[in-house]
Amino acid sequence: MDNEQVEKRMNAGIDRLSNLPDDLIHKILSFVGIKHAIELSFLSSRWRYIWTSMPHLNFLIEDFSASAELSRFVTHLLSRRNNLIEVFSVKLCFGGDFSQEFVRQILNYAFSHNIQQLDITWLYENTIEFPLSLICSQSLTHLSMRREYVYQTVRRYGFTSTSTLELPALTTLYLHDFTLCCDENIDKDIGLFSKCANLKILTLKGCKVIGSDHLNICHPLLSNLTLEDVQGSLNVVNVISPQLKSLTINDWFEKYQFLISAPNLVSLLYKGYHSLDLYTDGFHLLEKVDLCVTGGIASAHKIVCLFQHLQSVKYLTLNLEILELLSSSAELMLNQPSPFTNLKSLHIYPIKEVWELQNKVKISTEVKNYLLDNSPSATFTEVSREVFYLCVYIHVLCVVLIALGFKEVYMFVSLCLICT
Structure with a gap:
C-alpha cells in the first residue's frame, strides 16, 4: 500500500469521537475543566464550537495561574456561550483569593439558565463568609458545598453563613465544614432549611451550629439524613421527618440528645464515643x-x-x-x-x-x-479480635505485594485463605 492510499484511508477514516452525539461528547468533556474542553476544540471542525453548548461548566483552580486570569476567562466564556442552552451543572473549585463578586458572576449566570446541580469546593486554610442568600434558584435540585484542606491542620470551618436557604426545588443538600449561624433573623423553631420544601437527602459533615442550643430538622419529604461530627452550641437535635428511611449519625466529639420522630425509619447507623x-x-x-x-x-x-x-x-x-x-x-x-x-x-x-x-x-x-x-x-x-485483625493485616500485606509487583505471591496468599 503506497503513501497515497494510506493518506486517502486516513482522510476517509471515521473520527469516532466526532461521530458521537453532542450529548455524549458533552458528558465526556464534563469530566475535565471547561478551559480544557475549549482547548480540545482544535481536534476537528466538528468540535470547534461544541464547547459553546456545553451544559456542564467546571471551573477548576488548578487550570489558572491567578484570579485575574480566571476572571477574564469567565467573562470571555459567558459572553460567547450559546445563551439559549440551559446550564445543567456547575462545579466551582476555588481558593481564598477569589473574590465573592467572581463567584456571584458565575452563580447568577447559572441561575438564569435553570441550573440543576451546583458543587462548590473551597481550597484554603482561612474562613470566608458565604451568604447562602447568594444561592437563589427556582430550578436547583442538588447543592454541595465543601471544604478541602490544602494542608491538614486543626479544623477551621471554611464557610460561615448567617442566612437561610430558599430553594424550593432542592432535593439533595451536602454541607461540609460549614458554620451555620442562627441569629435573630432565623426562626429557630422551624429550622435552617425549612424553605427547602422538597428536600429528600441531607448531609451535614463537620459543621458547626452557633446561636442556638438545638438543631431542628423538620421536613415532610426527607428520606435520608446523615449527621457527622456536628458541633457547636447544641444540646438537642430534633428530627421530625415522617418519610425518613435512613439515618446515619457519627458523633465523635459532642454528646447530644436526639429527639427523632420518624415512624418509617428502616435503617439506623450510629458511631460515636458516647x-x-x-x-x-x-x-x-x-x-x-x-x-x-x-x-x-x-x-x-x-x-x-x-x-x-x-x-x-x-x-x-x-x-x-x-x-x-x-x-x-x-x-x-x-x-x-x-x-x-x-x-x-x-x-x-x-x-x-x-x-x-x-x-x-x-x-x-x-x-x-x-x-x-x-x-x-x-x-x-x-x-474475634484475633481473626478480625489477622484479616486486616493480610489485606494490607496483599495490597503491598500488589504495589511492589508480586502479584503471584498475592494470588498464592489468597488461595491459601480460601483453602483455610
Whole structure:
C-alpha cells in the first residue's frame, strides 16, 4: 500500500469521537475543566464550537495561574456561550483569593439558565463568609458545598453563613465544614432549611451550629439524613421527618440528645464515643441497625434503654466492646425479657485490638440470652479480635505485594485463605 492510499484511508477514516452525539461528547468533556474542553476544540471542525453548548461548566483552580486570569476567562466564556442552552451543572473549585463578586458572576449566570446541580469546593486554610442568600434558584435540585484542606491542620470551618436557604426545588443538600449561624433573623423553631420544601437527602459533615442550643430538622419529604461530627452550641437535635428511611449519625466529639420522630425509619447507623441518647415515638418498620460505641465512659444503662427503641429490628450489628460493657453490668438484664422479637441476624465485630484493652471482659451468657431469647431462629455471628485483625493485616500485606509487583505471591496468599 503506497503513501497515497494510506493518506486517502486516513482522510476517509471515521473520527469516532466526532461521530458521537453532542450529548455524549458533552458528558465526556464534563469530566475535565471547561478551559480544557475549549482547548480540545482544535481536534476537528466538528468540535470547534461544541464547547459553546456545553451544559456542564467546571471551573477548576488548578487550570489558572491567578484570579485575574480566571476572571477574564469567565467573562470571555459567558459572553460567547450559546445563551439559549440551559446550564445543567456547575462545579466551582476555588481558593481564598477569589473574590465573592467572581463567584456571584458565575452563580447568577447559572441561575438564569435553570441550573440543576451546583458543587462548590473551597481550597484554603482561612474562613470566608458565604451568604447562602447568594444561592437563589427556582430550578436547583442538588447543592454541595465543601471544604478541602490544602494542608491538614486543626479544623477551621471554611464557610460561615448567617442566612437561610430558599430553594424550593432542592432535593439533595451536602454541607461540609460549614458554620451555620442562627441569629435573630432565623426562626429557630422551624429550622435552617425549612424553605427547602422538597428536600429528600441531607448531609451535614463537620459543621458547626452557633446561636442556638438545638438543631431542628423538620421536613415532610426527607428520606435520608446523615449527621457527622456536628458541633457547636447544641444540646438537642430534633428530627421530625415522617418519610425518613435512613439515618446515619457519627458523633465523635459532642454528646447530644436526639429527639427523632420518624415512624418509617428502616435503617439506623450510629458511631460515636458516647452512648446514643435517643428519644423517639417508635420505629415500627426498622430493619437494619449498626451501633458502634467506642468510649470508655459509655453507659451500659443507656445502651439497654436504647435497645427498647429498636425492638422491631431484623438485622443488628454491634461492636464487641458494647457486649463487653453490658457483660460488666449483667445485673441490668437479669429477669429482663429480650426486646428483640423480629431479629434474624446478630453480628458482632471488634474495633479495639487486644493490646488496647486494660481488662479483657468475657461476654456473659446473660447478655447473649438477653439479645437472642425472643428470636430463637436468629443467626449469631461473632468475629474475634484475633481473626478480625489477622484479616486486616493480610489485606494490607496483599495490597503491598500488589504495589511492589508480586502479584503471584498475592494470588498464592489468597488461595491459601480460601483453602483455610
